[in-house]
Amino acid sequence: MDEQEQLKEFERDMIELHKCANFQQSDGRTAIQCKLGLWGVEGPSDMTTINEAMHYFEQYKSDGEYADLLGS
DSSP: OOHHHHHHHHHHHHHHHHHHEEEEEETTEEEEEETTSSOEEEEETTHHHHHHHHHHHHHHHHTTTTHHHHTO
16 A cells, blocks of 8 residues: 555544544644544654554544544
């Protein structure tokens, strides 16, 4: 997969994450909470926190938990 395809995949993943989670930012920190109450993460406002949220999101997505929210 080339860099262009990776960027498109990342963009799709972020759109899906935003459909399924709530984001709050304050004082250089980000909290990301699953809209279904299945998980939540909090940390610095950087890719570390987004990567952690994406890890949980992908696990539950593969189990079909977000089918209704994603229209699949």
